[in-house]
Amino acid sequence: MILRLALASLAARALTVAMTTLAIALSVALFLGVEKVRTGAKASFADTISGTDLIVGARSGSVQLLLYSVFRIGNATNNVTWESYLDIAARPEVEWIVPISLGDSHRQFRVMGTTEAFFERYRYRQGRSLEMAEGEGLGDLFDAVVGAEVAATLGYSVDDPIVVSHGLASFTDHDDHPFRIAGVLERTGTPVDRTVIVSLEAIEAIHVDWRGGAQIPGRSTPAETLRGMDLTPGAVTAALVGVESPLQTFALQRAINEYPEEPLLAVLPGVALQELWAIVGVAETALLGVSAMVVVTALIGMMATLFSSLNERRREMAIFRAMGARPLTILALLVLEAMLTAALGAGLGLGLLYAGLLVAQPLVDAAFGLWLPIEPPALRELWVLLAVVAAGAIVSLLPAIRAYKLSLADGMMVRT
Amino acid sequence: MKSTLALTAAAALLATTALAEDTRQLDAHEHGTGALDIAIDGTTVAMELRVPGADIVGFEHAAESDEDRAAIAEALTTLSTPTDLFGLSDAAGCTVEAATADLETEGAEDHDHDHGDHTEEHGHDDHGHDDHGHEDHAEEAEGATHSEFHAEYTHDCTAPEELGTITFAYFDLFEGAQELEVQVVTGDGAQAFEVTRDAPTLDLGGLF
Structure with a gap:
C-alpha cells in the first residue's frame, strides 16, 4: 500500500526524482569505478611476477x-x-x-x-x-x-x-x-x-x-x-x-x-610489491576518499530536494493525515521514497559502471596495460550499493521526521 | 677470493675482514627494530632472528663488567629457547629441532683483526663474534661498535598450514625491543609483516 503510494508519488515528480537519481547514479558509478581500477591495478601488479624467489x-x-x-x-x-x-x-x-x-x-x-x-x-x-x-x-x-x-x-x-x-x-x-x-x-x-x-x-x-x-x-x-x-x-x-x-x-x-x-x-618480489603498494596506497586511499565524498554529496543533494518538496507537499501530507494516515505512515512514505530513489540511483550507477567498463576496457589496456576484468559485482560492491540505499534512508529521516511532526497542523492551517 | 665466498657465512665474514682495506660496508642498524625471517618448506619452519644488542641487553659496547657478561650470557640462553619467545599454535604440531644464538659485533671487528694484538688462546682461530677479547679495545671501539644478536631456530611442524597466529612473548622478555620486521617465505612467494610491542601477534592465516 505504502509502496504503491511511494511509487506513484515518485512518478508524479518524475523530473526532480530523475535528476536526484542521476546524481546518485553518477556518484556510485564513480566510486565503484575507482574501486575497480584500484583492485584491478593491484591485481595486475601482483600478477606480474610469480615463481621468482x-x-x-x-x-x-x-x-x-x-x-x-x-x-x-x-x-x-x-x-x-x-x-x-x-x-x-x-x-x-x-x-x-x-x-x-x-x-x-x-x-x-x-x-x-x-x-x-x-x-x-x-x-x-x-x-x-x-x-x-x-x-x-x-x-x-x-x-x-x-x-x-x-x-x-x-x-x-x-x-x-x-x-x-x-x-x-x-x-x-x-x-x-x-x-x-x-x-x-x-x-x-x-x-x-x-x-x-x-x-x-x-x-x-x-x-x-x-x-x-x-x-x-x-x-x-x-x-x-x-x-x-x-x-x-x-x-x-x-x-x-x-x-x-x-x-x-x-x-x-x-x-x-x-x-x-x-x-x-x-x-623478495612479494615484499618489494608490498612496499610499492604501501607508497601507492596513500594516493589510492585519497582517491577512494574523494569518490566516497561525491556519494555523500549526492545523498545530501537528495536530502535538500526532499526538504524543499516538503513545502510543495504540505497539503498532500495533510490530506493523508485527514484521511486517517498515522504520522508514522507519513514518515515511512518519505523514507521509502528516498530509499527507492537511492536504490534506483545505485542500480543505475552499477549499469553506468559496466557500460563505462565496456567502453574503457580496451582503451585502458592499450594505454596503461591495465586489464580491468568485467565480472559480476563482487560481494564488496553489493555491500557498497546496500550502504548507499541505507544512507539514503538515513538522510531522508531528517525531512521525514519534520513531516511527521508538522504534517497535520502545517497543512491545515491557512497561511497568509 | 671467489671460492672463499662460496663458503659459510662465518667464512664470508672472515673474508670481509681480510679485505678490510678495500671493502667498506656496514649493515643498516636501527635500535628498537629487529628482523625475523621465517621460511617454510614442507614441514620445516626455519626462523632467523637478528636484533640489535640495545634491544636485548640495553648496551652494544663490548662487555666490560661482570654484569655485562652475565646479561649477555642470560640473553643468549633466553634467545636459545624459541618456545619462550614465540608462541606457535598447537595445531601446527611444531617441535624445535635446533636453536642457536650468538652475538655479532660489527664495526669493531675490523680493528680487532687488523691489529691482532689481543693475546689469548681463544683469539684468532675462531674469529669469534662473541664477546671475547673486545675489552682490550673498548676505548677505541666505543662509538663505532654495533652489536647484533643473531639466533636461528629450526622447527619441524606436522601441519605448518595450521600455524595461524604466532604470539610474541619476545616483547615481554626484552624491554628494549619495540618492533620486529617479519618476512615470511613459502613456496608461493614472500610477504612482509610488522609485529610491534603494542600488537605482538603475527597472523599467517592469509598465507595458506
Whole structure:
C-alpha cells in the first residue's frame, strides 16, 4: 500500500526524482569505478611476477629494482657485472637464474636481452607460463620474440624484420643488424606484452661496432662474423633467481646483499610489491576518499530536494493525515521514497559502471596495460550499493521526521 | 677470493675482514627494530632472528663488567629457547629441532683483526663474534661498535598450514625491543609483516 503510494508519488515528480537519481547514479558509478581500477591495478601488479624467489640487481632500492627489472619503469642505477652474475649463478642455493639486459628500444617498446630460460622460468598470474601465439622461441642470434601488444600495435607477425634502436629515446638504429621476428607471445596482461625479447648475445652483437654510445663510422661487422664471435656479455641489468628451497632464500639474499666485490641487492618480489603498494596506497586511499565524498554529496543533494518538496507537499501530507494516515505512515512514505530513489540511483550507477567498463576496457589496456576484468559485482560492491540505499534512508529521516511532526497542523492551517 | 665466498657465512665474514682495506660496508642498524625471517618448506619452519644488542641487553659496547657478561650470557640462553619467545599454535604440531644464538659485533671487528694484538688462546682461530677479547679495545671501539644478536631456530611442524597466529612473548622478555620486521617465505612467494610491542601477534592465516 505504502509502496504503491511511494511509487506513484515518485512518478508524479518524475523530473526532480530523475535528476536526484542521476546524481546518485553518477556518484556510485564513480566510486565503484575507482574501486575497480584500484583492485584491478593491484591485481595486475601482483600478477606480474610469480615463481621468482629473488630479483638481483645493482644496489639501489627494492622498489626501484622491482620497477625497472619487472615493470620496465625507470632505469637501473648500475649494471651487474658478468663475473658477479656467474658467482651468484654458481651458488649452491640457486636452482635457476635468468639474466635480463635492458637499455635498447624498438619504437615505444623496450628491448630485453635474456636467455631461453626466461621463457621456461618466467611465471605470471599464480604460476602461468608464457605461451607462443605463433612462431617459436629464440633460435638464431638475430631472432626476436615480441609481446602480444608489440605485435598488435605495430602489426607484426612471424618473419617480419625488426630493427632495434640504440638507447631508449634515440634516433640511432641498429639498422645494420635487423632482427627477424621468430615468435609472438600470447597476451599476458604483464609488461612482457610490451617487450621485444632477444638473446643476451644479440644485445652484445649489435653493440660490437659501438664505442662510447655511438657507432664507429663505416664499421659494421657482418652477421656471419658475429655468429662466430665470443659474445659473452660484460654485464647484465638484473637477474631473476629461483632457489632450491624456500629455506635458503634468506641466506642467499643476505649473501648477495653482503657480496663484497660489488654492491648488489637481492629483493623478495612479494615484499618489494608490498612496499610499492604501501607508497601507492596513500594516493589510492585519497582517491577512494574523494569518490566516497561525491556519494555523500549526492545523498545530501537528495536530502535538500526532499526538504524543499516538503513545502510543495504540505497539503498532500495533510490530506493523508485527514484521511486517517498515522504520522508514522507519513514518515515511512518519505523514507521509502528516498530509499527507492537511492536504490534506483545505485542500480543505475552499477549499469553506468559496466557500460563505462565496456567502453574503457580496451582503451585502458592499450594505454596503461591495465586489464580491468568485467565480472559480476563482487560481494564488496553489493555491500557498497546496500550502504548507499541505507544512507539514503538515513538522510531522508531528517525531512521525514519534520513531516511527521508538522504534517497535520502545517497543512491545515491557512497561511497568509 | 671467489671460492672463499662460496663458503659459510662465518667464512664470508672472515673474508670481509681480510679485505678490510678495500671493502667498506656496514649493515643498516636501527635500535628498537629487529628482523625475523621465517621460511617454510614442507614441514620445516626455519626462523632467523637478528636484533640489535640495545634491544636485548640495553648496551652494544663490548662487555666490560661482570654484569655485562652475565646479561649477555642470560640473553643468549633466553634467545636459545624459541618456545619462550614465540608462541606457535598447537595445531601446527611444531617441535624445535635446533636453536642457536650468538652475538655479532660489527664495526669493531675490523680493528680487532687488523691489529691482532689481543693475546689469548681463544683469539684468532675462531674469529669469534662473541664477546671475547673486545675489552682490550673498548676505548677505541666505543662509538663505532654495533652489536647484533643473531639466533636461528629450526622447527619441524606436522601441519605448518595450521600455524595461524604466532604470539610474541619476545616483547615481554626484552624491554628494549619495540618492533620486529617479519618476512615470511613459502613456496608461493614472500610477504612482509610488522609485529610491534603494542600488537605482538603475527597472523599467517592469509598465507595458506
